Amino acid sequence: MPQPRQLPPLEEVLASAHVVSIPLRVRFRGVTHREAVIFTAPAESAEFSPFLEYGDAEAAAWLACALEVGWEGYPTPVRESVPVNATVPAVAPEQVEAVLGRYDAAHTVKIKVAEAGQTLHDDVARVEQVRRLLPDAHLRIDANGGWDHEQALAGLEALAGYGLQYAEQPVAGVEPLAALRDEVRRRELPVLIAADEAVRKETDPLAVARLGAADLLVIKAQPLGGVRRALGIVAEAGLPAVVSSALDTSIGTRAGAALAAALPELDYACGLGTVSLFDGDVTPASFTARNGALQLRRVSADPDLMRRFAAPEPRQRWWLARLRRCYERLVN
Ligand SMILES: O=C(O)CCC(=O)C1=CC=C[C@@H](O)[C@@H]1C(=O)O
Numbered sequence: 571m572p573q574p575r576q577l578p579p580l581e582e583v584l585a586s587a588h589v590v591s592i593p594l595r596v597r598f599r600g601v602t603h604r605e606a607v608i609f610t611a612p613a614e615s616a617e618f619s620p621f622l623e624y625g626d627a628e629a630a631a632w633l634a635c636a637l638e639v640g641w642e643g644y645p646t647p648v649r650e651s652v653p654v655n656a657t658v659p660a661v662a663p664e665q666v667e668a669v670l671g672r673y674d675a676a677h678t679v680k681i682k683v684a685e686a687g688q689t690l691h692d693d694v695a696r697v698e699q700v701r702r703l704l705p706d707a708h709l710r711i712d713a714n715g716g717w718d719h720e721q722a723l724a725g726l727e728a729l730a731g732y733g734l735q736y737a738e739q740p741v742a743g744v745e746p747l748a749a750l751r752d753e754v755r756r757r758e759l760p761v762l763i764a765a766d767e768a769v770r771k772e773t774d775p776l777a778v779a780r781l782g783a784a785d786l787l788v789i790k791a792q793p794l795g796g797v798r799r800a801l802g803i804v805a806e807a808g809l810p811a812v813v814s815s816a817l818d819t820s821i822g823t824r825a826g827a828a829l830a831a832a833l834p835e836l837d838y839a840c841g842l843g844t845v846s847l848f849d850g851d852v853t854p855a856s857f858t859a860r861n862g863a864l865q866l867r868r869v870s871a872d873p874d875l876m877r878r879f880a881a882p883e884p885r886q887r888w889w890l891a892r893l894r895r896c897y898e899r900l901v902n
């Protein structure tokens with residue numbers, strides 16, 4: 571398990587922890603509120619927000635990230651500005667304009683596809699609507715592994731005509747992704763393949779690069795156990811990286827921006843625009859993009875806002891118990 575060089579004492583970690591629940595403007599990943607633990611830590615404000623269904627082994631990596639950020643701070647940036655994409659959840663075409671309206675500018679848009687209970691017809695309608703509204707934007711899709719091999723080929727055949735920069739995790743797993751990428755190239759479909767879950771949910775995040783399963787990697791600081799560990803994975807993989815959010819508040823998004831800002835190469839807009847999907851935040855000036863880019867600055871959690879968005883008491887207890895268990899895993 572990745573760890574910050576020296577863990578701060580558990581009592582200090584608990585004393586700085588605030589459990590919040592922030593409403594989302596649109597349903598995303600099946601949730602309407604995002605729960606998170608925010609630390610008012612000595613180096614930077616930090617966030618621990620593994621998804622609710624994750625077990626402790628996986629969630630512990632997210633805690634390693636929070637402790638690194640909070641008690642060590644960020645690595646030195648090589649750029650001050652990070653371009654980001656707008657994110658369109660699996661909404662109906664009529665809702666697309668309102669979602670895009672939350673962004674100051676959308677030069678690049680990521681569109682969710684292959685949502686359970688929807689059809690390719692729904693995906694085509696959504697992508698078509700984004701393309702109609704933004705004829706010049708770079709478009710990318712994210713299937714979250716929701717297609718099988720044949721569905722992915724059918725999906726990419728149907729959507730490639732709208733001009734896609736890449737397809738993120740069209741099928742689940744590393745080998746299936748490699749097989750799909752081979753077939754996409756054989757058919758000469760003009761779409762690159764990106765790996766997300768195949769990097770962050772596998773025991774070996776480098777398997778994708780070794781097997782040639784993707785053209786680029788989606789990299790997230792919390793699931794990969796921290797900013798510095800993620801930097802190491804990108805360096806070893808030798809593939810272009812798209813740093814993305816884990817649906818974090820402004821605090822976790824700032825850690826993602828620190829990762830993107832420290833990468834030697836940044837060829838693609840990052841998936842760090844999701845604060846615009848939140849209807850509330852723990853910092854007075856939300857860390858959102860201006861003209862399609864985040865400008866690095868200090869982002870600190872505000873005590874009043876953390877009180878305003880404090881999670882209900884039973885959820886606080888649930889999160890603090892989870893935090894203790896994950897900490898124990900990092901120690902042992
Ligand atoms: O990449 C983006 O534009 C936004 C982040 C995003 O899509 C995600 C955030 C959190 C959880 C994931 O299901 C999802 C993703 O799959 O990339």
Ligand SMILES: [Mg+2]
Nearest residue numbers: 712714738766
């Ligand atoms: Mg993804």
